Amino acid sequence: MSCHGPSITIVSEGALEELRTIMKDYARPLCVSDEVIKSEYGDLLESLTGSSCEWTMATSYSNSEPVGVQNIDIVIGFGGGTSLDVAKLIARKTGIDWISIPTAASHDGIASEVASVSHNGYRYSEKCKGPLAVIADTRIISKAPELLKLAGFGDIICKTSSLAEWKLAHEEHGEPFDEDVYAIVEEALNSVLESDDLETLIRAEIEAGRAMSIFGSSRPCSGTEHAISHAMDRSTSSLHGLQVAFATPLCLSFLDDAGYARHSTAAIQEFMREKGIPTTLAKMNTTKSTFLEDIDHAVKIMDKRDRYSVLKHLSIGRAELSSRIRELGY
Numbered sequence: 001m002s003c004h005g006p007s008i009t010i011v012s013e014g015a016l017e018e019l020r021t022i023m024k025d026y027a028r029p030l031c032v033s034d035e036v037i038k039s040e041y042g043d044l045l046e047s048l049t050g051s052s053c054e055w056t057m058a059t060s061y062s063n064s065e066p067v068g069v070q071n072i073d074i075v076i077g078f079g080g081g082t083s084l085d086v087a088k089l090i091a092r093k094t095g096i097d098w099i100s101i102p103t104a105a106s107h108d109g110i111a112s113e114v115a116s117v118s119h120n121g122y123r124y125s126e127k128c129k130g131p132l133a134v135i136a137d138t139r140i141i142s143k144a145p146e147l148l149k150l151a152g153f154g155d156i157i158c159k160t161s162s163l164a165e166w167k168l169a170h171e172e173h174g175e176p177f178d179e180d181v182y183a184i185v186e187e188a189l190n191s192v193l194e195s196d197d198l199e200t201l202i203r204a205e206i207e208a209g210r211a212m213s214i215f216g217s218s219r220p221c222s223g224t225e226h227a228i229s230h231a232m233d234r235s236t237s238s239l240h241g242l243q244v245a246f247a248t249p250l251c252l253s254f255l256d257d258a259g260y261a262r263h264s265t266a267a268i269q270e271f272m273r274e275k276g277i278p279t280t281l282a283k284m285n286t287t288k289s290t291f292l293e294d295i296d297h298a299v300k301i302m303d304k305r306d307r308y309s310v311l312k313h314l315s316i317g318r319a320e321l322s323s324r325i326r327e328l329g330y
């Protein structure tokens with residue numbers, strides 16, 4: 001595996017067939033999945049791996065317990081975010097490689113080395129290792145619920161905020177920065193703003209994951225809008241990509257005030273409305289006071305992670321936040 005992303009990336013209709021070639025080097029795969037995916041595609045996967053697969057259901061995995069199966073030589077993450085995250089964690093625990101086979105394009109973790117782990121109702125990131133290969137079969141991914149695709153768009157368009165804040169944090173606060181990594185994420189972002197093609201979205205997610213691996217942290221792809229999403233996780237259970245997108249216009253408007261926004265807040269809101277990504281408190285099943293508390297908490301998360309927030313930079317208080325939320329039509 002290259003330290004800067006997967007050595008094999010296949011995004012196409014019928015990509016799953018390629019597993020046959022990759023699996024020639026392995027004899028004992030462990031497949032991490034869920035019941036729905038296993039019943040739908042389990043037989044097909046086993047016919048392609050050419051050997052009997054050990055299966056483990058992602059929801060029954062506990063990070064604090066040892067991996068129950070022995071002698072496996074490759075881990076296959078086959079499913080949505082949770083299955084891929086568990087595959088990453090098992091790969092780290094056992095020291096063997098893993099293959100990412102996403103069945104939805106809902107976030108940029110499909111090729112990243114970071115696993116999102118839930119503990120006491122709280123989500124945090126754990127560094128693992130990136131996948132040996134990413135096999136994104138658009139025939140399978142196109143069958144995923146539409147909302148998952150919208151979340152995927154959300155986790156890319158939020159880069160309008162994360163990139164701008166990263167630059168601000170670098171120039172105003174001395175945070176580490178990398179022009180090449182910035183360019184990779186910017187290109188991924190622009191590709192999705194220009195085309196809503198599924199393959200474009202998947203490639204953008206893979207590129208964002210690669211950028212984080214090169215930089216060695218999620219900072220290029222994760223700013224205050226992500227911290228707000230993590231704070232929202234305390235009381236809601238919405239999809240990650242929808243939450244980060246929801247917080248993006250707010251953060252982007254303040255980044256605009258600070259002179260760092262490269263995209264107009266109105267244009268991003270328009271993009272979200274056109275696609276059907278929730279833009280109002282009601283549609284996100286939250287209230288203004290809860291959202292304000294989440295934002296307060298997000299600033300603390302940013303502080304704790306030594307990341308400079310645009311809200312701190314501009315010393316934004318509650319009254320200002322409240323009127324901005326109203327002005328932006330939340």
Ligand SMILES: [Zn+2]
Nearest residue numbers: 107108155244
């Ligand atoms: Zn994200």
